[in-house]
Amino acid sequence: MQCFQVTAESGNYPVLIGHGAWRELRSLNPQGYSSVFILTEKGIWRHWGDRFLRDSALRSARVIFVPSGEKSKSLAQVERVSSVLARAGADRKSLLVLFGGGVIGDLGGLVASTYMRGIDCVQAPTTLLGQVDSSIGGKNAVNLPAGKNLVGTFYPPRMVLADPTVLSSLSPRIFRSGLYEVVKHAILAAQPLFDLLDHHLDALQPGNRKALEAILGPAVEVKIDVVNQDEREANLRQVLNxxxxxxxxxxxxxxxxxxxxxxxxxxxxxxxxxxxxxxxxxxxxxxxxxxxxxxxxxxxxxxxxxxxxxxxxxxxxxxxxxxxxxxxxxxxxxxxxxxxxxxxxxxxxxxxxxxxxxxxxxxxxxxxxxxxxxx
Ligand SMILES: NC(=O)c1ccc[n+]([C@@H]2O[C@H](COP(=O)([O-])OP(=O)(O)OC[C@H]3O[C@@H](n4cnc5c(N)ncnc54)[C@H](O)[C@@H]3O)[C@@H](O)[C@H]2O)c1
Ligand SMILES: [Zn+2]
CATH class of the missing domain: 1.20.1090.10 (Dehydroquinate synthase-like - alpha domain)
Known part of the structure; x- marks a missing residue:
């Protein structure tokens, strides 16, 4: 397991990468929370739900589904998910676990930061883009008809848990979409990530956990280094653009x-x-x-x-x-x-x-x- 630390103004949290990362949820002592909710999509849950519940030991958690796709990043979904939480009795001591790609992470991060003025959340990203990019840095947002990501907050998760095994069910196209962000990180970082990626690119397939683990750590480090120096995009964080x-x-x-x-x-x-x-x-x-x-x-x-x-x-x-x-x-x-x-x-x-x-x-x-x- 590789472990990195985000040390940002808004709060510190660990980023754990590797097979079995979801087990780390046990260390958060979910019993200390009044209730636990998992925000996800039906397709992802069908594939990985049992394994996630077993690893995380969150057997009594309640699962909230949102439709897959960018259209779920909307204020309407923020209201709907918040209402489901309220009806289910979620309070300030509830935990929201975000189990999905960048859409679930962005929507769920905004819900967690605003529901009762903020409840704890954990990011468990299930796409390559989510694991190397969107789950780290505490940025979240939903879209307006006027443009993308126009309403959002900075809100740190309690932890980020990235198990590359979950990437094995990604379609080749969605997997590649995340790889372009890895290339971006490699251009920013140069050695050793650029050469490493150059070397291992052909082996980087959704089911090749070993190859993925070799790349994920250095790619995530690039983002963490930048976020640790400039969480709020005052200056340096612009390079991620x-x-x-x-x-x-x-x-x-x-x-x-x-x-x-x-x-x-x-x-x-x-x-x-x-x-x-x-x-x-x-x-x-x-x-x-x-x-x-x-x-x-x-x-x-x-x-x-x-x-x-x-x-x-x-x-x-x-x-x-x-x-x-x-x-x-x-x-x-x-x-x-x-x-x-x-x-x-x-x-x-x-x-x-x-x-x-x-x-x-x-x-x-x-x-x-x-x-x-x-x-
Ligand atoms: N907050 C940030 O810092 C940040 C950074 C970059 C991107 N983003 C946002 O992230 C979003 C894109 O994220 P994304 O590419 O992860 O898209 P996504 O969340 O829509 O996931 C892509 C597709 O993969 C499916 N999927 C997810 N995990 C799967 C799995 N393990 N197996 C099979 N299918 C799976 C989803 O159902 C979806 O259809 C955009 O909205 C973008 O704005 C945010
Ligand atoms: Zn991007």
Missing amino acids: LGHTFGHALEAATGYRCFLHGESVGWGLLAIAVLAEQLGYLKLPAGTTSKARDSDAERIRDLVWRVGPLPSIRDVSARKIVKLLPRDKKTVGGEIHWVIPERIGKVRIVTGIPMAAAELAWRTLQQMPQPASRI
Whole structure:
């Protein structure tokens, strides 16, 4: 079992990763809680419910289901789940366990932070994206018709328990969607994660627990390091937005229907690498020939492509993308804060990049030869 510690202003909590992680719920002494509730989805529970109850010893917990999918991240579901809690007699000493992907984590985190002004919650993420990203950092949110993640809070869980065994039932596409976020962490961290991922990428399959355990720890550490220094996104935490400025614009341009979040981040990483190259970054060091080694831009592209097929962006015009770029939540006073990779392992926040440059980067990416099997 790997154990990391989040030491944030809002509270400290452990992140435990490995086979059997759910057993750690026993250490929270659920008997100390007046009641325990598990928020999940029917599909996930059918697969894993028995095992989760056995491992966690939460036999008397009550299970609350929400429909699967992004549409459950709504204020209507916050009200519905809170009402179910109230009707079932949940009080300030109740525990809410969030057993699902980023949708359950985000919705349940917001419910836990607001029900009776805050009850304890535990994150038990069941997707790769949840395990390396969304369950850590205490951020939660639901969507409004006006945009994604517009209503939310910062609220630390009591613990994060990530058992990679649960990933074995993920569809290949949903699994890959989480892998693009791992690639993002690898670009931020460089050694040893980038090389480790480069080496083990082909072995990283939903059912390969050993390979997953080798990658999860270092990938989670990247996020924890950033959160520990800047929980509330004052500055440093912005680096976690790498690939997300283009990525969010792509999701919005396609009505959140064509690309999973991680897939749009995959495209966002490719696009930002092109833009960075155009600005003069990610090149080979002076005096090195391209025969001797690949540039960092090529290494990033290679890793993203190797994750697997991405839905095409052929029909998503650069005009549309550029129009949506300023809507990103990280935009302040109309100024986009771009996270630009200078090289693998080093990014910088840049403002004032002309829209024409972003438009050119998107067009260049659309015209770039892509590995045939990947389109
Ligand atoms: N709070 C944060 O810091 C943060 C960070 C990144 C992303 N997010 C949010 O996370 C969400 C995306 O998360 P996600 O990709 O986990 O999506 P998700 O929660 O919708 O899960 C994806 C799909 O996988 C299914 N699923 C979950 N676990 C499974 C399992 N073990 N086996 C089989 N199927 C399973 C779900 O039913 C769903 O259909 C977005 O809403 C995004 O905004 C939040
Ligand atoms: Zn993301």
